[in-house]
Amino acid sequence: MSANVAVIYYSSTGTLHALAQAVVEGAWKTAASVRLRKIAETAPAEAIAGNPAWQAHLDQTADVPEATLDDLEWADAVVFGTPTRYGTPAAQLKQFIDSTGPLWHQGRLAGKVYGAFTAGSTAHGGQESTLLALGNVFYHWGGIIVPPGYTDPIQFQHGNPYGTSFIAGMGDRPGQVELEAARHQGRRTAETAARLVRSAA
Structure with a gap:
């Protein structure tokens, strides 16, 4: 029995979008059902228009569905x-996380696997500290935090046990090491969630 995995991300110029796609690829390798969802843009239009890369990425990802609370309910695992x-x-x-109060109050976010x-x-x-800050949210939700740790050889190259991360620099894009680390995180998250789903069945 496979898991439902939601990969929910915010990306202004495409770096996080690339990592999110790699997380999705890793989860797919476990036969998981996966939803890729972007966070709605709330920045002023003039700020976006002032950065060509920001505007271009917004246009290029117009077909990616925006995240809703339904995606959280549907998922056995969520990677932000x-x-x-x-x-x-x-x-x-x-802002999206702050809208989850009704689900949290009903206990409908508890017992799921989370990562970032x-x-x-x-x-x-x-x-x-960004990854650890998201961990604080998962604690409040009663979530099961599954970090990549050092559970695959790629992690000894990548070096962040808390969650996949990338030093973007000036317009750089994730390389093969970072993308493979993201795939590993997606795979590990989905496998852990699937075990929980099977044990509850």
Whole structure:
């Protein structure tokens, strides 16, 4: 019995979108049912238009469905992706999380598997604290946090046991090491969720 996995991410210029797609690929390898969902953009149109890469990515991903609370209910596992903003998740993702109160109050977010991935422009710009901040949300939800840890040889190259992360620099895109680490995280998350689904059946 396979799991339902929701990969929910916010990306302004495409870095997190690339990592999210790799997480999806990893989850697919377990025969999981997977939903790729983007977080709705809330930045002012003039701010987006002032950055050609931001506008281009918004146009290129117009066909990706936006995340809803139904995606959280449907999922046995949820992996969130966000750029780091001053060591915390992006406001767009936080706004979505802040809308989950009714589900949380009814206990409908508890017992699911959760994980996260991120990217930032510098090596010490808060990537780990962003992932740990999302962990605080998962604690409140009663979630089961499944990090990648050092559970695959790729992790000894990639080096972030909390969740896949990438130093984006100036317009860089994730390379094969980061993408394979993201695939491993998706695979590990889906496999763990599937075990829980089978044990509850």
